Amino acid sequence: MLDSIDMLEAIGQDASLRYATAEALATDSSLEDAPEALKAAILSGARSELSSELGHRVMQATQVTQNPGKEDDDEDEDDDKEGSSLGHNGLKASNG
């Protein structure tokens, strides 16, 4: 059985579901077995309805890196001198 995370992913990947009206989405056959919390969130437009199933955690949503101070810039320059040449594996930064 799919839970709300699976169904949110499915909605996000389906062109007809992604832009369906709340009423059409909540009654779509593909969401027939959707958790009640998800159906309530769709109909009310309030993501807070999902917290009963998925919990709620306050997240820091914004990386504030450009409000500067010269002291930060100086520290960055110091950091640049710290690296050493080692190893070979890899590191990737991806969008999430």
Added chain:
Amino acid sequence: MTLGSHLTPLARSHIQQADVVFAAVSDNIVEMWLERMHPDVRSLQPYYGEGKPRIDTYREWVEVMMAEVRAGKRVCGVFYGHPGIFAWSPHKVIEVARWEGYEARMEPGISAEDCLYADLGIDPGTFGCQHVEASQLLFYERSIDTTGHVVLWQIGMLGNRSVANPDQGSAYRGLLVERLLQDYPGEHEVILYRCATLPIEHPRIRRLHLCELPLADIQQEETLIIPPARPLRRNELLRQRLAMLDKEHAA
């Protein structure tokens, strides 16, 4: 970015092929979605602290990721939107990894900037589009081009270097508006925008007058878009020189 909609196939592949995944995403549901893709997803959120300078947190992120790289692991850092936009750590950790001789790369993602062009119907090619982190207008002397769109990022975090007092409020925004009034009339219409994170949400779009900004309820993820206030002015001198060049090429 929107859950389910905006993760590229290549980014998903990097996540799935990594030994360890570090996550700095904006939403706990997005983080749970990410955990479905990999058994070892480590949230970077706990490194934030009230009163702790954000730059310290971001340096720690670089260190914890590099510790795994140095241990021989394939490491993937997942950041919301585009990992290279308004994000210090992804650029820094790649720089450090390369400095130390490791292979490292960044995959582009769909950012709030991409979403706002679509949701607001703005084409940056029409009048141009200037992007500035909002606090920079307070910290530095910046010139604003009022003939194009101006996008002020992180207006909800104005002047905030820590996670305490996330909205330092109307006084800070009042100062920003005071600066903007040097270039715009107070009744100029501006737009507060936030893209949808969940696919059951809609983008949040609010239009208000510039002078109303200090008292507006602004969330930390919101962005301010200032539409053009003046028409483009013809540059007659350069037009004449272009015409002369055209004649020379035609001869």
